[in-house]
Amino acid sequence: MRSGFKELISIDEAVDGAVRHITQVPKTISVETGSSLGRVLASDVVSSVDVPSFNRSAVDGYAVRSSDTFGASYTNPITLRLVGAALTGHGWRGKVGPGEAVEISTGAPLPEGADAVVMYEDARQNGELIEVLKPVAPLGNVSRKGEDVAAGDVIIKRGTRIRPWHVAILASMGVRRVDVFNMDIVLYSTGDELVDLESTGSLGEGRIINSTRFVVVGSLEEDGISVTYGGILPDDEDVIRQRVSDGLKQFDSVILTGGSSVGAPDATIRAIQSLSPEYLVHGTSIRPGRPNSVAVINGKPVFSLSGFPVAALTGVEALVKPVLFKLMGTEALPKPTVKGLLTRRVATPINTRSFVRVKVFERGGNIYVEPLALTGSGVLSTLIKGNGILVVPENREGFDEGEVVEVELIGPLVREY
Amino acid sequence: MRSGFKELISIDEAVDGAVRHITQVPKTISVETGSSLGRVLASDVVSSVDVPSFNRSAVDGYAVRSSDTFGASYTNPITLRLVGAALTGHGWRGKVGPGEAVEISTGAPLPEGADAVVMYEDARQNGELIEVLKPVAPLGNVSRKGEDVAAGDVIIKRGTRIRPWHVAILASMGVRRVDVFNMDIVLYSTGDELVDLESTGSLGEGRIINSTRFVVVGSLEEDGISVTYGGILPDDEDVIRQRVSDGLKQFDSVILTGGSSVGAPDATIRAIQSLSPEYLVHGTSIRPGRPNSVAVINGKPVFSLSGFPVAALTGVEALVKPVLFKLMGTEALPKPTVKGLLTRRVATPINTRSFVRVKVFERGGNIYVEPLALTGSGVLSTLIKGNGILVVPENREGFDEGEVVEVELIGPLVREY
Numbered sequence: 001m002r003s004g005f006k007e008l009i010s011i012d013e014a015v016d017g018a019v020r021h022i023t024q025v026p027k028t029i030s031v032e033t034g035s036s037l038g039r040v041l042a043s044d045v046v047s048s049v050d051v052p053s054f055n056r057s058a059v060d061g062y063a064v065r066s067s068d069t070f071g072a073s074y075t076n077p078i079t080l081r082l083v084g085a086a087l088t089g090h091g092w093r094g095k096v097g098p099g100e101a102v103e104i105s106t107g108a109p110l111p112e113g114a115d116a117v118v119m120y121e122d123a124r125q126n127g128e129l130i131e132v133l134k135p136v137a138p139l140g141n142v143s144r145k146g147e148d149v150a151a152g153d154v155i156i157k158r159g160t161r162i163r164p165w166h167v168a169i170l171a172s173m174g175v176r177r178v179d180v181f182n183m184d185i186v187l188y189s190t191g192d193e194l195v196d197l198e199s200t201g202s203l204g205e206g207r208i209i210n211s212t213r214f215v216v217v218g219s220l221e222e223d224g225i226s227v228t229y230g231g232i233l234p235d236d237e238d239v240i241r242q243r244v245s246d247g248l249k250q251f252d253s254v255i256l257t258g259g260s261s262v263g264a265p266d267a268t269i270r271a272i273q274s275l276s277p278e279y280l281v282h283g284t285s286i287r288p289g290r291p292n293s294v295a296v297i298n299g300k301p302v303f304s305l306s307g308f309p310v311a312a313l314t315g316v317e318a319l320v321k322p323v324l325f326k327l328m329g330t331e332a333l334p335k336p337t338v339k340g341l342l343t344r345r346v347a348t349p350i351n352t353r354s355f356v357r358v359k360v361f362e363r364g365g366n367i368y369v370e371p372l373a374l375t376g377s378g379v380l381s382t383l384i385k386g387n388g389i390l391v392v393p394e395n396r397e398g399f400d401e402g403e404v405v406e407v408e409l410i411g412p413l414v415r416e417y
Numbered sequence: 418m419r420s421g422f423k424e425l426i427s428i429d430e431a432v433d434g435a436v437r438h439i440t441q442v443p444k445t446i447s448v449e450t451g452s453s454l455g456r457v458l459a460s461d462v463v464s465s466v467d468v469p470s471f472n473r474s475a476v477d478g479y480a481v482r483s484s485d486t487f488g489a490s491y492t493n494p495i496t497l498r499l500v501g502a503a504l505t506g507h508g509w510r511g512k513v514g515p516g517e518a519v520e521i522s523t524g525a526p527l528p529e530g531a532d533a534v535v536m537y538e539d540a541r542q543n544g545e546l547i548e549v550l551k552p553v554a555p556l557g558n559v560s561r562k563g564e565d566v567a568a569g570d571v572i573i574k575r576g577t578r579i580r581p582w583h584v585a586i587l588a589s590m591g592v593r594r595v596d597v598f599n600m601d602i603v604l605y606s607t608g609d610e611l612v613d614l615e616s617t618g619s620l621g622e623g624r625i626i627n628s629t630r631f632v633v634v635g636s637l638e639e640d641g642i643s644v645t646y647g648g649i650l651p652d653d654e655d656v657i658r659q660r661v662s663d664g665l666k667q668f669d670s671v672i673l674t675g676g677s678s679v680g681a682p683d684a685t686i687r688a689i690q691s692l693s694p695e696y697l698v699h700g701t702s703i704r705p706g707r708p709n710s711v712a713v714i715n716g717k718p719v720f721s722l723s724g725f726p727v728a729a730l731t732g733v734e735a736l737v738k739p740v741l742f743k744l745m746g747t748e749a750l751p752k753p754t755v756k757g758l759l760t761r762r763v764a765t766p767i768n769t770r771s772f773v774r775v776k777v778f779e780r781g782g783n784i785y786v787e788p789l790a791l792t793g794s795g796v797l798s799t800l801i802k803g804n805g806i807l808v809v810p811e812n813r814e815g816f817d818e819g820e821v822v823e824v825e826l827i828g829p830l831v832r833e834y
Contacts, residue, residue, distance in 0.1 A: 034615075037638060087609070088652075148798050163635070163827065164633075165635075165800040171614045171631050176614060191505065193525075197450065208589070209588055209591055214451060218454045221454060222581065309585045334753035336750070336752055380586045383585070383586060412749075
């Protein structure tokens, strides 16, 4: 009888251990601000300008000297003389004197002399004259220069995942380029049985299409991390060792899939071991995905993931992303979750973090969580039918039927009536 | 006094009304499966193959004739003769006869003659002989041909947003290309005050950088919808009309930002009205973003959004995406949410859906939701400090201090200790 993975360590220990041993600093590049969406900022951005860069009207109305309006009321309006119009983008060149007003659009620069804006709703216009019906305080209805962001402020911190509004903030401050992390990662899929989707010809007997590469590449791409696919390697320790060794010269990290079965052809782990890693965790206490492993070689992370798509995905989420995120000083974006009633008992091993595919549906106003039957970690149909993942923590052996559980939603809620 | 938007209709009515009037069918293109991540599938994908395509072992062990193992036990093991090895990707060419077994790896094709697999754990090997310690049923530990997906099954439905596991499923079935929606959308920013980030030279007085385009383009891009930026247009009704009219010949939809202020330069809406829209909602009951409008011209949607980034973002989320998603038969992916205690009262107008920027933080094991002060819809700093959005529905005038509210998380939770 062959032994399995005897000393499984917890996934959090594996992540922390790997990060402690990694010495390679992730590469950064400068990109145009407009192309930075989804990347992780590699240095603090400090504002060199005030936003707004000038005092501007926050409403549509009349720019005035606020002291002229003091005491105004509906019963005792104060009359001012209209001397011009300040439109957004155009401004008005003159100076607002005592007893004068200038019509002004939202966003237009406040003319010289004026220090506040009376909203249309608080005035009546009568030809060249306006009647102010309510007083306005100094700087009332004015967006002050630097009010939004002042020059010298740290605007966006290193480690921030750039979302659309960050791009807008950077643009509004005139920041044309930003430094973002740009880890170079290569993925090799090992397995004599694998054929790439792009290869022509029919599948030979016993051959399967390499689908696992797509969950690895796609899942990282969704988090703004691009991966170079290096192709399929045979289950040959020497070949794998050579490619990992070469890969580490050119890339910041190497990811391998397949080859970590408990069975005979375990060339990947032998290849990694032969490269004298500074750190190696062979097998982690997650399910599916027990074969998922991490090593540090020449100060760089090397991941060896299951060849089965579902198990590899667990490895990417629980092992690869946490390590890479820590290196970049960032964290995962929040995940959508929902609470529901478990329709069936879920039994999982103790001391293992289990990721159970579930179908989450709404019926009669209640939300239910139905565990999907799994006969193997390669079962793709659970990924088709499932729209959620129930994580069972290490200190539990599952959940009971009828328990309320919190589930990560990976697709729209199914509504049944 | 100028009138505002007198007849604001609800955002849901505006979305439904627009969709009812749109006759343009969204364009589709065929893309390589490996490049389909994030797109929306435009037609059902039906499997032409069985997955797995052959009976294969689900475990590491010994392929056997199940009837040979009936009656086996730890005390009365049944001895079989090892006649070969079936490795993943290689198989074994012979036929398993009565009293024979073949060593087999997970994923390897079940050899002819065998109909089940005995796990290593349930057998003892002794040179050329193995002792089976437990019986195995027919098809025990075997992943059957077509078990995961059968030929003819609808695998992924039209309208599905393609996630990494969908790509893997398609690949595993040998699907090399898929049809996805490919709406051609153009964005024009109107406003005499606007300057593009890429333009050289210093900002003139009263000029501001067009940052709103980046929230519109980025927010749609995060949902897999690409937008062509058409540049800045002056606040000139004739120019805008001409560009919208030309845009509608080439594109499936036109988005305009800016120009929908309550104030004087409202050239955008006049331009849209002059094109005789089949449907027009000028102003919607959302806040910020009241100027956000939608029209249908020549059967195609035309959106006119606020020129302020925060208000435009609300328009994209509440108006543009719902319309485009409905046209593609898809829906928004679930959004991450969290519940917390409101630290301050939030007051909003009735009959208006209000989107309040908040900071969500954890302190002493509790989660708190702090509304951010807003002095205008252009205030970018609320986007920097905020990591959540509190939506106040139409039938409420806000929430009280201390109420538990559910908030959409747009960034990581802030942890304070």
